[in-house]
Amino acid sequence: MALITGSPVGTLNTMEDLFIEGAPTIYFQNSSAPPLFNPDADGFYWGLSGTSTYPAYEIGCPTDVSLTENLTMNDVLCDNVGVKSTIQQRNYFEFTVSIRSLFPLDNLSSMLKFGTMVETAPTQKVPLGKINNAIYWHVYAPKVYDETAGDYIWFYFHKAQFIDAFTINMSFGQPWTATGIKMRAFVDSTKPAAQQFGSLGRLDPSVIT
C-alpha cells in the first residue's frame, strides 16, 4: 500500500517479506581443487567437489558467524567545492567463526594452521610449528532458509586463508570453544574480474521463475 505522501512514482522495486535465521553450513577445500562448477552455464565458478587428494571439510558446530569485508576508501576532495566522490577498492572478504566441535584433529589442524596430523592407532599427533602461508582454501557457505521447499542461498569464495590468532576457551561447565577463527578471502586473479573474490547465489523456484 502506497503512502499517502512520500512514495515515489513510477517503477519501484521493493524488498521481500522473507528473513533468514541462523548460521550457514561452512565448508572449505584446498584451492588447488577445481570448484564443482568450473564454470556453470552462466559463467560462474562455485561449489565444492571433494576428492581423495583434496577432501572438502565441514566446519562443525559454528557459532558467532559473521561475514564482513575490508575496503580502502579515499575521498575525492576538491579544494573549491569539497568531497565530490569516494574511490573504493575492495581488499578482501572475511568470515569470522567460533567452533565447538573440535574433532577430528585433522580438520581442526587445518583451521588452526597446525601441521599435518600423523595417525597410528590409537593415537593422533599434530605438530605445532611454523605456519604454512602457501595454503589457500575455497570457502562455500550455503544456508537453507526454507527446508520444506529446499530454498537456499550460498556464498562462495575462491581463495581464502585461515588468518589471525585463535583462542580456545576452556570454561567450567561449558563446551570448549575455539574463537577468533577467520577465513580471509582474497582475489583469485585467474577468475573473471567481476567475480574475482567469489559469488553469492540463491535458489528459490517459487520466486525466481
Place this chain on the structure above:
Amino acid sequence: MSNARRGSKAMKQLHLPIEFEDGLSSSKKEEAQEVEVVSVILCRHKVVNVIGAFTGRTYKFGGAGSIVDDVDIRDAEALVNKPLPPSCCGSFPTPQFQILGR
C-alpha cells in the same frame, strides 16, 4: 590417476611363495596361493599408519590421495568399512579409505 592403472591394480593377483606339505588338499592350496591385492587410497589430510585387521601388516599412507598398491583385499575391506564417528552438524562423512578400481 588413469583408469588404466586402477583397472590393472584391481585385478592383480599376488602369488605367495608358500610351500605345501604332501597331503594338503588342493582347494586349500588354491586358497592360500591366490590372495587378491588391491590399491587403497586415503581420502583424508593426514599421515596414517594402519595395521591390517586380517593380516596384521602395517600400511603407511602419506597423506590425502596417497595410494598403497598391495593391500590384501581382506584388509582393504576392513579399512573401507571402518565405522566413522557420528557427524556433528548434518553432513555425512565419506569413508576415510577407498578401494581403487573395483
